[in-house]
Amino acid sequence: MRFVILRLLTHSELGMFHEYRRQGKEGSKQRAINFDWDVVDRVFPAANDSDRIDMDLLFDTDDGVKQARQWLKRQEKNWRLEGNCPRDKCYHFIAPGCLFAMEVDASTSPASGSWSVFSAEHIVTRSILSDGESSRLAKSAMIALHDEEGERTWQILAESRPDIFTAPRSASLAAPAPVGIRVNRVELPPNPARLVQILAAVGHTLPSAVADIVDNSISHNATRIAISFGRPDGGHGRWMSITDDGDGMDGGRLAEAMRIGSASVYEANSLGKYGYGLKGASWSQAKVFTVVTKQEGGAAHHLTWDVDDMHDWVAKSDPLEQWEEDATVLGRHGTVVLWKDMRPPQSIQTTRGLDPYSVEVRDLDRHLALVFHRFLEGKAAGRKAVAITINGKSVEPNNPFGHPYTEHYDAKPIRVSTETEDGRVTVQAYLLPSEDEIEECHKAAGPEAARKALDRIGLHGKRNETQGLFIYRHDRLIKWGGWHQMWETNDEKTKLARLVVNFDNILDDVFKINISKQIVQLPQALQAEIKKLAEIARKDSQKKYRRQILKIPAPQQPQQPGTGANPANVVASVRGEGLPVKGGVVANPLPPSSRVSVKDVRTDKFLWKLTKGLTGALDLQVSDANFNLAALVKHIRSDQVAVAHLAAFLGALDEANVQIALLQGKAS
Numbered sequence: 001m002r003f004v005i006l007r008l009l010t011h012s013e014l015g016m017f018h019e020y021r022r023q024g025k026e027g028s029k030q031r032a033i034n035f036d037w038d039v040v041d042r043v044f045p046a047a048n049d050s051d052r053i054d055m056d057l058l059f060d061t062d063d064g065v066k067q068a069r070q071w072l073k074r075q076e077k078n079w080r081l082e083g084n085c086p087r088d089k090c091y092h093f094i095a096p097g098c099l100f101a102m103e104v105d106a107s108t109s110p111a112s113g114s115w116s117v118f119s120a121e122h123i124v125t126r127s128i129l130s131d132g133e134s135s136r137l138a139k140s141a142m143i144a145l146h147d148e149e150g151e152r153t154w155q156i157l158a159e160s161r162p163d164i165f166t167a168p169r170s171a172s173l174a175a176p177a178p179v180g181i182r183v184n185r186v187e188l189p190p191n192p193a194r195l196v197q198i199l200a201a202v203g204h205t206l207p208s209a210v211a212d213i214v215d216n217s218i219s220h221n222a223t224r225i226a227i228s229f230g231r232p233d234g235g236h237g238r239w240m241s242i243t244d245d246g247d248g249m250d251g252g253r254l255a256e257a258m259r260i261g262s263a264s265v266y267e268a269n270s271l272g273k274y275g276y277g278l279k280g281a282s283w284s285q286a287k288v289f290t291v292v293t294k295q296e297g298g299a300a301h302h303l304t305w306d307v308d309d310m311h312d313w314v315a316k317s318d319p320l321e322q323w324e325e326d327a328t329v330l331g332r333h334g335t336v337v338l339w340k341d342m343r344p345p346q347s348i349q350t351t352r353g354l355d356p357y358s359v360e361v362r363d364l365d366r367h368l369a370l371v372f373h374r375f376l377e378g379k380a381a382g383r384k385a386v387a388i389t390i391n392g393k394s395v396e397p398n399n400p401f402g403h404p405y406t407e408h409y410d411a412k413p414i415r416v417s418t419e420t421e422d423g424r425v426t427v428q429a430y431l432l433p434s435e436d437e438i439e440e441c442h443k444a445a446g447p448e449a450a451r452k453a454l455d456r457i458g459l460h461g462k463r464n465e466t467q468g469l470f471i472y473r474h475d476r477l478i479k480w481g482g483w484h485q486m487w488e489t490n491d492e493k494t495k496l497a498r499l500v501v502n503f504d505n506i507l508d509d510v511f512k513i514n515i516s517k518q519i520v521q522l523p524q525a526l527q528a529e530i531k532k533l534a535e536i537a538r539k540d541s542q543k544k545y546r547r548q549i550l551k552i553p554a555p556q557q558p559q560q561p562g563t564g565a566n567p568a569n570v571v572a573s574v575r576g577e578g579l580p581v582k583g584g585v586v587a588n589p590l591p592p593s594s595r596v597s598v599k600d601v602r603t604d605k606f607l608w609k610l611t612k613g614l615t616g617a618l619d620l621q622v623s624d625a626n627f628n629l630a631a632l633v634k635h636i637r638s639d640q641v642a643v644a645h646l647a648a649f650l651g652a653l654d655e656a657n658v659q660i661a662l663l664q665g666k667a668s
Contacts, residue, residue, distance in 0.1 A: 032080035045356035058114035107237035192310035200283035207367030212281035222246035238342035286339035373397035380475035405433035423507035496541035
């Protein structure tokens with residue numbers, strides 16, 4: 001993994017250079033250059049915050065270019081480049097705003113590379129800062145550009161200092177293929193590298209690209225799929241292999257599979273589409289990919305596409321290196337896809353206690369556990385159960401409807417007509433358990449078990465964002481979350497409602513499935529049918545939500561009978577039941593833990609809204625659309641017991657859907 005790192009140095013960092021100190025310009029005593037944590041995470045994703053990252057780096061001295069061992073070390077919020085404070089006078093020009101440029105190959109440990117510094121007026125600095133590749137420096141103190149991302153920057157550095165920086169390896173700067181001129185015709189072959197860049201831009205993430213390769217494995221009858229994601233500092237850069245025990249291919253079928261837009265014939269329940277998944281998914285992640293395949297009783301065959309060496313669109317079959325052979329070992333039959341020179345993600349998600357590489361492995365596991373949960377459970381129609389491992393660890397299915405407290409509604413089959421034949425769609429609604437129900441279900445196993453169950457059912461994110469449609473194509477989940485065009489927003493009160501839409505590939509064109517199988521457009525007529533079933537689950541979710549938020553917490557301190565307001569009685573008061581009284585009035589206000597916060601809002605979308613805050617307290621928003629309600633709240637807002645009575649009463653009205661009638665002018 002090769003990067004070029006850019007930073008505009010500040011006054012406090014220049015103490016690393018003895019010449020700056022000799023000139024009496026040093027302010028702080030810092031002896032290092034700061035490295036932003038997001039840059040380090042991208043360049044060295046396998047490094048923990050406690051690690052020291054060693055590098056052998058070339059740099060300028062008064063006696064020419066030399067090499068020294070330097071390292072990055074975590075210091076509070078950022079990292080620092082330490083281990084070398086040059087004493088050379090060649091750095092006499094150092095001043096705030098000068099450009100620090102580093103080239104680093106992070107595929108080995110220790111890493112290797114070089115660095116140099118250019119004054120703010122230097123042609124290199126002006127050229128780099130005038131190029132769009134440096135745009136992110138406007139908001140970040142440091143940026144790391146991987147390979148072709150820094151094409152122009154690398155070219156500028158290499159032309160100015162060939163003894164320090166290497167020329168870019170990208171073939172996209174190579175001369176275009178020759179133009180062939182015939183009578184009345186001009187042959188214009190495409191530039192392979194440029195075309196691959198276009199074809200690779202299909203919107204894949206690493207998890208979705210791997211899922212596309214897994215699709216191919218399952219379509220070829222694989223039951224065991226082993227994914228190896230090598231450490232990026234293990235000596236071979238960023239690489240991954242995806243091995244299956246499927247049918248495999250002979251040499252002719254392999255060649256056709258490596259062709260763009262291959263003439264593949266798909267079975268009725270195939271997960272493939274367009275004959276592009278292998279190439280699109282691979283090129284979206286890697287510059288080089290190799291496919292090794294073997295049929296039962298046959299010999300192994302392999303072909304490689306290398307973006308930097310695709311002259312005349314000739315795939316290579318050169319002998320594999322020893323480590324590549326080790327990474328592509330097959331059994332009696334099957335196929336393995338090997339990605340090399342993989343692109344790092346633009347941004348790295350951070351999780352406490354996990355390095356970025358481990359976060360990527362975790363997120364890949366979560367994605368495959370959800371997308372292929374029916375196959376992992378052995379519930380995919382016409383398919384055997386599939387086992388998937390990542391670095392030897394089994395992927396456990398995460399069924400978004402699999403919690404034992406989930407309520408199932410009746411499934412409804414729907415036929416959608418096409419120009420040639422009818423496609424089949426099955427729609428089924430589900431109502432998830434509330435947080436209280438999940439905690440009750442897992443009470444015996446302890447709070448950690450309940451937390452994990454909540455995390456899984458929320459798909460490791462916000463549950464509010466995972467309500468809505470879960471769309472399956474031949475039992476493979478391709479899109480989830482949101483209500484598409486049926487409802488514009490995800491209401492907090494409907495977060496427990498989910499609805500499955502399962503269809504077959506006959507409807508691919510009708511549903512406008514894109515190349516990466518991540519975009520779906522449901523016809524209006526189908527949405528109308530789906531909406532009828534979804535409304536039932538949404539209303540039941542609203543009822544369950546309201547019942548839960550109206551559970552006002554019990555007092556934190558025990559009270560004597562008759563001396564305080566019992567929260568259960570507050571809710572019960574809606575039904576006409578009395579509260580403990582003293583002298584004709586409620587004895588004491590509710591304890592602080594039971595208070596209801598009131599907020600006045602200006603909106604005509606609702607008359608009142610009850611929600612539960614982050615602390616578990618009840619929030620009541622009251623609009624000015626109804627004068628009488630707004631006036632009542634102003635009169636009683638200082639009386640917490642009265643506000644709690646009102647909140648409970650309004651919640652009961654919501655149970656009966658009275659507010660909808662009021663808004664529509666059907667009630668007064």
